[in-house]
Amino acid sequence: MWRDALLVAGKDLRIEARSKIALNQIAPFALVVLLLFAFALDPDRGFLQEATPGLFWIAVLLSTLLVVQRSYAVESADGGRDALRLTGLDPAGVFLGKAAAVFVVLAMLEVGLGVGVRLMYDTSLRGWPVLLVATVAATTGLVAAGTMYGALAAGLRVRETLLPLLFLPVVAPVMIGGTRAFAAALDGSSGEAWRWCGLLITFAVAYVALGMLLFEPLLEDS
Amino acid sequence: MWRDALLVAGKDLRIEARSKIALNQIAPFALVVLLLFAFALDPDRGFLQEATPGLFWIAVLLSTLLVVQRSYAVESADGGRDALRLTGLDPAGVFLGKAAAVFVVLAMLEVGLGVGVRLMYDTSLRGWPVLLVATVAATTGLVAAGTMYGALAAGLRVRETLLPLLFLPVVAPVMIGGTRAFAAALDGSSGEAWRWCGLLITFAVAYVALGMLLFEPLLEDS
Amino acid sequence: MTTSAQVETAGRPTEDRLDSTGSRFTRVLGVMVVLMLVMQLALALVISPPEVLQGDAVRLFYLHVPLAIAGGYLGVGLLAVGSIGYLWKRTIFWDLLAASAGELALMFTALTLLTGSLWGRPVWGTYWEWDPRLTLTAVLFVLLIGYRAMRTASTDPHLRARRSAVIGLLAAADVPLIRMSVDWWRGLHQTATLNPLNPSLDGMMLFTFFFSMVTFTVLFVWLLVHRFRVAWLEEQVADRALDEAITQRRAEGQETQ
Amino acid sequence: MEPVIHLRDAVTVLGRFPALAGVDLDVARGEIVLVAGPNGAGKSTLLRLCAGLAPLAKGTGQVLGFDLARQRREIRRRVGYLGHANGLYLDLSAEENVRFWARSVGAPPGDAVATLDRLEVASRWRGLAVAHLSAGQRRRTALACLVVRRPEIWFLDEPHTGLDAGSRDLLDSLVREAVAGGATALVASHELDRSAALATREIRIVGGVAGGVPGADERSDQPMGEC
Amino acid sequence: MEPVIHLRDAVTVLGRFPALAGVDLDVARGEIVLVAGPNGAGKSTLLRLCAGLAPLAKGTGQVLGFDLARQRREIRRRVGYLGHANGLYLDLSAEENVRFWARSVGAPPGDAVATLDRLEVASRWRGLAVAHLSAGQRRRTALACLVVRRPEIWFLDEPHTGLDAGSRDLLDSLVREAVAGGATALVASHELDRSAALATREIRIVGGVAGGVPGADERSDQPMGEC
Ligand code: HEM
Ligand SMILES: Nc1ncnc2c1ncn2[C@@H]1O[C@H](COP(=O)(O)OP(=O)(O)OP(=O)(O)O)[C@@H](O)[C@H]1O
Numbered sequence A, B: 001m002w003r004d005a006l007l008v009a010g011k012d013l014r015i016e017a018r019s020k021i022a023l024n025q026i027a028p029f030a031l032v033v034l035l036l037f038a039f040a041l042d043p044d045r046g047f048l049q050e051a052t053p054g055l056f057w058i059a060v061l062l063s064t065l066l067v068v069q070r071s072y073a074v075e076s077a078d079g080g081r082d083a084l085r086l087t088g089l090d091p092a093g094v095f096l097g098k099a100a101a102v103f104v105v106l107a108m109l110e111v112g113l114g115v116g117v118r119l120m121y122d123t124s125l126r127g128w129p130v131l132l133v134a135t136v137a138a139t140t141g142l143v144a145a146g147t148m149y150g151a152l153a154a155g156l157r158v159r160e161t162l163l164p165l166l167f168l169p170v171v172a173p174v175m176i177g178g179t180r181a182f183a184a185a186l187d188g189s190s191g192e193a194w195r196w197c198g199l200l201i202t203f204a205v206a207y208v209a210l211g212m213l214l215f216e217p218l219l220e221d222s
Numbered sequence C: 001m002t003t004s005a006q007v008e009t010a011g012r013p014t015e016d017r018l019d020s021t022g023s024r025f026t027r028v029l030g031v032m033v034v035l036m037l038v039m040q041l042a043l044a045l046v047i048s049p050p051e052v053l054q055g056d057a058v059r060l061f062y063l064h065v066p067l068a069i070a071g072g073y074l075g076v077g078l079l080a081v082g083s084i085g086y087l088w089k090r091t092i093f094w095d096l097l098a099a100s101a102g103e104l105a106l107m108f109t110a111l112t113l114l115t116g117s118l119w120g121r122p123v124w125g126t127y128w129e130w131d132p133r134l135t136l137t138a139v140l141f142v143l144l145i146g147y148r149a150m151r152t153a154s155t156d157p158h159l160r161a162r163r164s165a166v167i168g169l170l171a172a173a174d175v176p177l178i179r180m181s182v183d184w185w186r187g188l189h190q191t192a193t194l195n196p197l198n199p200s201l202d203g204m205m206l207f208t209f210f211f212s213m214v215t216f217t218v219l220f221v222w223l224l225v226h227r228f229r230v231a232w233l234e235e236q237v238a239d240r241a242l243d244e245a246i247t248q249r250r251a252e253g254q255e256t257q
Numbered sequence D, E: 001m002e003p004v005i006h007l008r009d010a011v012t013v014l015g016r017f018p019a020l021a022g023v024d025l026d027v028a029r030g031e032i033v034l035v036a037g038p039n040g041a042g043k044s045t046l047l048r049l050c051a052g053l054a055p056l057a058k059g060t061g062q063v064l065g066f067d068l069a070r071q072r073r074e075i076r077r078r079v080g081y082l083g084h085a086n087g088l089y090l091d092l093s094a095e096e097n098v099r100f101w102a103r104s105v106g107a108p109p110g111d112a113v114a115t116l117d118r119l120e121v122a123s124r125w126r127g128l129a130v131a132h133l134s135a136g137q138r139r140r141t142a143l144a145c146l147v148v149r150r151p152e153i154w155f156l157d158e159p160h161t162g163l164d165a166g167s168r169d170l171l172d173s174l175v176r177e178a179v180a181g182g183a184t185a186l187v188a189s190h191e192l193d194r195s196a197a198l199a200t201r202e203i204r205i206v207g208g209v210a211g212g213v214p215g216a217d218e219r220s221d222q223p224m225g226e227c
C-alpha cells in the first residue's frame, strides 16, 4: 500500500512539476480571490481584519477545488480513464498517494497565501503553534474529502460542476472550524482555538479513514 | 452573423437541455456558495444584511465561471477542439451565440438565486427597476467577458485553472458596480444606483463590442 | 416504453402484481394515514391550547418537529442503511431503498426548513438566522440535493449505485452534527424539548405532540413504501426490458448474416 | 487549370518543432491523393495546414485560390476535415450532430437525414447520445458530418480507423462519388493497400518534406504482397 | 488444461443496453484469438469485460482462474489492455509513462528503457511530453506501457490503428514472442487480413453474441479478395 501510494504521489507531483499549474495559476488565483472578496465585501478595513480568517479559508477552499479537479483531469486527459484501475494498484494506496500530492501542493499554496494575508491585511500572527496545528488538520481534512469527492465525480461528463456541488457543503465544518480556530488564536484565546482544533482533527481523521475504506468501490466501477 | 449566432446558441442550449447541468448542479452550487460564505463571515446578521449584494454577486460570479467552463468543455469533449473553427461560422456570430446561451442559463440561475437571497437574508426589494437594469447589465458584462476568456483558455490543457485566473480580475469592476448598485438601490438612494448602472452598462457594451471584434483571432489560432 | 400491462401479458410469473404500487397492507396504512392526519390537524389546530408565550404560533410545533425528525432521523437513517447495505451486498434492493429514503428525506428537510422559517417569523422575528442548527439543516438539504444530482449524473445503474452510496453515507454524517449543534454552539434554536419529564409542556400539548410524531412517522413509512415500490417495479420493468433487449440484440446478428 | 492546393516551401512549426519543413505540393481538382509516410512524419500536420487549422510559418500556400496565411476562414468553410479525433458533441445524438453541421453550411434539412441513411446509421443508435456509441459508430457519425457539408476538398486523416469492412467500402465509394462530382481528396493513411486502390496519386512525407511515390520496400510489408 | 478465459452466457449491460447478450467463450493459454465483427457488435465490450473493466451483469466468467464478478483487481494487475484511447499522461514524456507502468508491477527500472528501445521509440521524442506526439507515436508509447508489464493476457483493441508499416510488423512479432513465452492474446480488429495472419483462431461477434468463424461474405469485401 505504501509503495503504491508513493508511486501515485510521485507521478502526480512530477506532473505538477512539469506543468507548474499550482505555481503559475492556482496561486495567483487564490490571491485574486482574496483581493476580489475584499472588494466585494466593503473595502472597510476594520471589518476586513475580522473577516481575515474567513477569507483565508475561502481562498484555500476554492484552491483545493481547483487542485483536486486538476488532479483528476490528468487521469482522463487522454480519453482513457482506466489507467489507475488497470494498474491494479491498491485502492487505499491510490487514495493516499493522490491525497498526499494534493496536500503538498496545497501546503505550498497556503504558505504563499499566509504571507499574502499577513501583508495585505496586516494581521499579527499571535499564537502560531495553534495556528499551525489548525492549518495542518484543516488542510488534511480538505484534502482527504477533496480526493474522495474528486473520485466520485471523476469520469462523469458533468464533473466540473458536480465536484463543487458535492464538495463544498461537506467541508463546511472545516470552514467553520478553521475560521473559528484562527479567529480565536488571533484574539489570544488559545483555549478555544485548541477546542476547534479538536473538531478539525476529528474531521481529518474521519475522512482519511473513510477514504481508505471507500476508495475501493469508487475505483472499482466502470 | 445572426443566423450563425442562432445556430450556436441553439446547439448550446440543446446540450444544456439534454444534460441539465445548470439546473441539477450549478444552481445548487450557487446556493451552497451563499451558505458557505455566510458561515465564513461570522453569523452576525447586521453585517450579513449589508453584505447581501456582495454575496449575491460572488455567487453569480462563481456560477458564471462554471457555466462558461462547461460551455467550452462541450466543445472539446471528444478530443477535437476544431469543430467551431471548421464550421467556418462567423466569429462574431459564434461569440454572440455562445454568449447568448450562457446568458439564458445565467439569467435563470439569477432568478433562483434572487429568490434564495430574498428568503435567506430577508432583504426587501425596494427599487426593483434599477435592480433589474443593474442585473441585466452586470450579467451581460459577465457573460461577454466570460465567453471571451473562456475562448482564450479553451483547448489548453490548463483551462480549468487558467480561466478563473484570467476571468476574476477582469470582472472586478462588475463585482464592484453590481454590489454598489444593489446596495444603493436597497438603501433607497436610487440616484447613486443609476450611476453605478451606468458603469455596468458601459462595461457590458465594451465587452460585447470587444468580443465581437476579437473573437476572430481567438478562434483563428491553432 | 413498455407499459406494466404489456409486461404482465409477457407472462413471466412473479409474486408482485405490476398494476399498482399498493397492497392490502399499504392500503390499510394509507387509510390510517389519512385518518391520523385529519385527527392530527384537529388536535393541532383546534383542540390543543395556545401556548403562554407563543400564542397560536406554537401550532407549527406539531408540524415542524415531526417533519424534522422523520426526515432527518428516519429518512437519512434509512439512506445510510441503504447505502451501507449496497456497498456490502451489492444488490439493487439496497440502492433503491437508499434512493427512496434520500428523496423523501430531501422533501421532508425542505418542509422542515419551510415550517421552521414560518415559525421563526412570529417567534424570533425573522425567517432565517445563521444559527448552527438552522445552517446545518440547510447544509443537509444541499447534501441531499447533491445526492440527487449524482443519481441523475449517470445512467449506468451500477456506477450510479456505487457512487451515490458513498455520497449518501457521507451526507448522513451531517445528522449527528445537527443533533449536537444546539449543545455545542448554543445558537437561537431550541435545545431538546423532547424530554418526557419536561413539565413545561401541558398534558394536551404533550399528547398532541406525540400524536403528531406518530402520524408523521406513519406518513413517512407509507410514502417510503410506495416510493420504494415504484422504484422496484421500474427496476423490474427494466429487467424485463433487458431480457427483451437481449433478444433484440441477439437478433441484430441474425439480420446481418 | 489552376491547382486547388498549391504549396511552396511550406513550413509549419508546432511548439518549436518544424513538423513541416518545407513542403512543395500541387494538387489538381479531381485528384485523390494518398499521403503516406512513417509515424511522426508530418502527414496530419500537412492536412491540418491545408485545411486552415495549422499555421503557415514560412513559405506560401493557396487552397482553392485562397491564401493560407490570410484567408483561412474562407478555406475552412469550403473544406471538410476528419482528424484523428472526431470532435463530435458527446451530449447530442448522431442525428443532431449531423444536423448542426448541415445547418452550418446552410444545407437543406433533408440533407442530414439523407446522409445518415446513406451512411447506414441504424435507427437504433441514430438518436443515442454520441457518448454511448462505439468507436466505429462515432467514426461513421463524424464522416456523416463531413459528407453533409459537401466540401470541395476532403481531408481525411486515417479515415478507415475503426470502420468495419462494410463501412470501409462505403467510405471509398463516397470519396469516389464526391470526386466524380468535382471534389478533391487528400487521404493520409497507413493502410496502404486499401488506400492505394482508392487514390489516383501517392505522395510520401518523411521528416516533414514531401518525397515522390513510396518506395517498394514499404509496400512489401503488407500481407497483400504475400498473396 | 484449464482455459485462461472462460465465459458462460456472459451479459454486460452498458447504461440499459446489453452490449454483450450472452457470450460463451473459452480461450486456452497460448492462443491468439482474433475478435472480428461489425461496428457496435460488442468487441470492445468483450475485451473490457475480460480485462475486468466492464461489469458482468449475468452469467459467469473466470479469467486466469479468478472470478470476473468478485476478483477483478486480481485480474487487472495480471492483464494488459490497449483500448481505443491510449490513456497516457499527457504531461509526462513517453519514457516517464512507461516507467510509471513498469513500477506499478514492480518491474526492474532497466525494463522500461529496454522496452522503449525495443519499440523503436526514437530518442528525439522519448523525452517529449506525450501531448506533443503524433497519433502513431502515442500508440507506440501506449503499447510500450503494456509490454513493460509482461501481462499474462494481452487485450488489444484495434492495436494497428495509427501505426506505420514498420510498427505494425513489430507489434505482430511482439505478440508472437509474448505468446511463445506463455502469454495469451485477444485482438479485436477490422483489418482482417493482417490480423488473421497473426491469429491462431478467429471468433466473430455479432449483436453481442459470439458466433463461429467469420462468414466468407465479409472477407471478400477486402482488397485481398480482389487480388
Ligand atoms: C428555518 C428554521 C428552522 C430549522 C431549519 C429548524 C430545524 C430543526 C431540526 C433539524 C430539528 C430536529 C433536530 C433534532 O431534534 O435533533 C428541529 C427541532 C426543533 N425545532 Fe426547529 N428549526 C427551525 C426553526 C425553529 C423555530 C422557529 C422553532 C421555535 C421557536 C423551532 C423549534 C424546534 C423545536 C422545539 C424542536 C425540537 C427539538 C428537540 O426536541 O430536539 N425550530 N428543528
Ligand atoms: N510541441 C512540439 N514539440 C516537439 N515536437 C513536436 C511538437 N508538436 C509536434 N511535434 C512533432 O511533430 C510531428 C507531428 O507529426 P504529425 O502528427 O503530423 O505526424 P503524422 O505523420 O500524422 O504521424 P502519425 O502517422 O503518427 O499520425 C511529430 O513528430 C511530433 O513529435
Ligand SMILES: Nc1ncnc2c1ncn2[C@@H]1O[C@H](COP(=O)(O)OP(=O)(O)OP(=O)(O)O)[C@@H](O)[C@H]1O
Pocket (backbone or CB within 6 Å): D125, D128, D132, D133, D134, D135, D136, D137, D162, D164, E014, E015, E016, E017, E018, E019, E037, E038, E039, E040, E041, E042, E043, E044, E045, E046
Ligand atoms: N448507454 C448506452 N445506451 C445504449 N447503447 C449503448 C450504450 N453504451 C453502449 N451502447 C451500445 O453498445 C455497443 C458497444 O459496442 P462496442 O463498443 O463493444 O462495439 P465494438 O464491437 O467495439 O464496435 P467498434 O468496431 O465500432 O469499435 C454499441 O452498439 C453501442 O451503441
Ligand SMILES: [Mg+2]
Pocket (backbone or CB within 6 Å): D043, D044, D045, D084, D157, E134, E135, E136
Ligand atoms: Mg497523424
Ligand SMILES: [Mg+2]
Pocket (backbone or CB within 6 Å): D134, D135, D136, E043, E044, E045, E084, E157
Ligand atoms: Mg470497439
